[in-house]
Amino acid sequence: MRELHHSELNQVNAGILPIVATVFKVIGGIGAVASIIDFIISD
Structure with missing residues (x-):
């Protein structure tokens, strides 16, 4: 059951x-x- 759950998780x-x-x-x-825009605007 745990193996099935593990494969489903994968x-x-x-x-x-x-x-x-x-x-x-x-x-x-x-x-x-x-x-980049912020850099251009702040100049």
């Missing part, structure tokens, strides 16, 4: 991790763009 992680990675990339990209 399937869930395999589905979620790429999405989480993409979200973090998008947030990082927005942060970078925002800091």
Whole structure:
């Protein structure tokens, strides 16, 4: 029973991790763009 639960957990992680990675990339990209814009505006 525990092995089944573990494999199900792995399937869930395999589905979620790429999405989480993409979200973090998008947030990082927005942060970078925002800091560049902020830098330009403050000049």
